[in-house]
Amino acid sequence: MQKSTIQFLLINCFLAVFLISCGSVTKNYTSKKLDKTSYTVPYFADSKTDYVYKTNISVYGNELSGIFIAKKINDTTHRIVFTTEFGNKLMDFEISENEFKVNSIVSELDRKILINTLKEDFRLLLKKQYLIQEQFENETSDIYKSADGKRDNYIFISKNDQKLEKIVHSSKTKEKFTLLFNSENNIFAEKIQIIHQNIKLKIELNYFKSE
Amino acid sequence: MRTKIYLFLFLILCGFNVSAQEQKMTAAEISQFKEDVNVVAKKIKTLSTDFVQYKHLDFLSKDIETSGKMVFKEPALLQWQYKKPYNYSITFKNGKILINDEGKKSAVDIGDSKIFARINKLIVGSVSGNMFDDKEFTISYFKLKGQNLAKFIPKDVTLKKYIKQIELTFDKEEATVVQVKLLESSEDYTRIVLKNKVINAKIDDSVFTN
Numbered sequence: 001m002q003k004s005t006i007q008f009l010l011i012n013c014f015l016a017v018f019l020i021s022c023g024s025v026t027k028n029y030t031s032k033k034l035d036k037t038s039y040t041v042p043y044f045a046d047s048k049t050d051y052v053y054k055t056n057i058s059v060y061g062n063e064l065s066g067i068f069i070a071k072k073i074n075d076t077t078h079r080i081v082f083t084t085e086f087g088n089k090l091m092d093f094e095i096s097e098n099e100f101k102v103n104s105i106v107s108e109l110d111r112k113i114l115i116n117t118l119k120e121d122f123r124l125l126l127k128k129q130y131l132i133q134e135q136f137e138n139e140t141s142d143i144y145k146s147a148d149g150k151r152d153n154y155i156f157i158s159k160n161d162q163k164l165e166k167i168v169h170s171s172k173t174k175e176k177f178t179l180l181f182n183s184e185n186n187i188f189a190e191k192i193q194i195i196h197q198n199i200k201l202k203i204e205l206n207y208f209k210s211e
Numbered sequence: 212m213r214t215k216i217y218l219f220l221f222l223i224l225c226g227f228n229v230s231a232q233e234q235k236m237t238a239a240e241i242s243q244f245k246e247d248v249n250v251v252a253k254k255i256k257t258l259s260t261d262f263v264q265y266k267h268l269d270f271l272s273k274d275i276e277t278s279g280k281m282v283f284k285e286p287a288l289l290q291w292q293y294k295k296p297y298n299y300s301i302t303f304k305n306g307k308i309l310i311n312d313e314g315k316k317s318a319v320d321i322g323d324s325k326i327f328a329r330i331n332k333l334i335v336g337s338v339s340g341n342m343f344d345d346k347e348f349t350i351s352y353f354k355l356k357g358q359n360l361a362k363f364i365p366k367d368v369t370l371k372k373y374i375k376q377i378e379l380t381f382d383k384e385e386a387t388v389v390q391v392k393l394l395e396s397s398e399d400y401t402r403i404v405l406k407n408k409v410i411n412a413k414i415d416d417s418v419f420t421n
Contacts, residue, residue, distance in 0.1 A: 087264065
């Protein structure tokens with residue numbers, strides 16, 4: 001009886017280890033010695049710049065478009081506004097590492113689950129600095145792991161030109177959402193995609209120069 | 212010393228402000244103005260105009276500028292076509308909103324949406340200038356240099372949530388709208404300047420599609 005319990009436990013342990021290693025986000029990366037302990041994101045960092053993007057949001061098959069505006073209003077905080085092409089304000093947030101304030105939101109979009117999702121997305125999008133605990137690499141990128149509460153962020157820097165290309169927000173076993181960046185000069189991102197892995201939500205931002 | 216200079220500048224600016232300020236119309240002027248606008252608006256069968264839209268948000272260093280063309284045909288066909296800096300058109304037609312977003316087409320049925328019907332009526336009204344409806348708005352009238360100004364405050368609570376106030380600026384001579392200003396709050400507004408207006412040119416229905 002006891003023997004079979006031990007066997008059962010052992011099998012379980014093996015299974016657990018197997019599942020964890022299988023699900024691990026870093027399974028395709030090679031571990032590497034740390035070459036830095038922090039990383040500073042160049043995008044959205046300038047308090048003089050109005051970051052204005054044409055935006056397309058696709059959520060469970062529905063399409064929504066408008067204008068996304070971000071502006072750094074002090075050392076820690078960004079103001080974020082989403083309007084229609086006509087200019088009607090749909091959402092207006094203030095966001096920092098630890099604070100989040102809804103200045104206004106139209107009643108049609110005033111849903112807790114939506115606000116919390118966007119809060120997570122935008123907080124990561126605007127996050128300035130990451131503390132690095134581990135480093136990996138794959139063929140094209142150096143990958144830095146930064147703890148984020150119970151989760152982790154993986155920061156992908158291209159080996160080619162040292163540009164920030166991707167940030168993956170992930171639990172211990174599963175990717176939750178991904179930020180993709182296209183940038184000419186590594187100071188400003190012309191195109192940004194926020195892609196969710198667990199819900200059908202994709203946000204695409206394309207920078208436009210006002211006339 | 213510096214404070215004094217600032218104070219001086221401030222006073223000068225205030226002075227300019229006062230001289231450019233709007234003056235309230237008298238009752239007689241209001242009825243004349245309304246009549247002028249209504250006479251012109253009644254004659255409008257079609258209207259096309261270029262527009263420049265300035266989105267002002269208090270915290271931005273610069274207004275967001277977009278521009279394009281607007282076409283209207285009686286009784287309720289309306290299209291806004293943004294051409295710069297992106298291609299985006301929105302057409303109001305038979306209770307539907309047709310959208311073309313950089314070639315990506317979609318349609319929304321607004322047949323039952325009272326708020327959209329009202330906004331549509333308001334846009335058409337604001338472009339033609341014919342929206343002096345005392346039941347819907349509290350209206351006040353002002354004179355500017357070479358221009359008239361009408362301010363509309365929605366009475367409907369739902370509408371008021373979206374738009375706090377609408378300001379239409381009219382050319383005094385032509386009695387047509389030259390600027391539409393939609394205020395969301397005292398700090399944030401959308402200002403649309405209309406120019407190169409063409410009235411009653413032939414416009415085919417087929418224009419109003421996505």
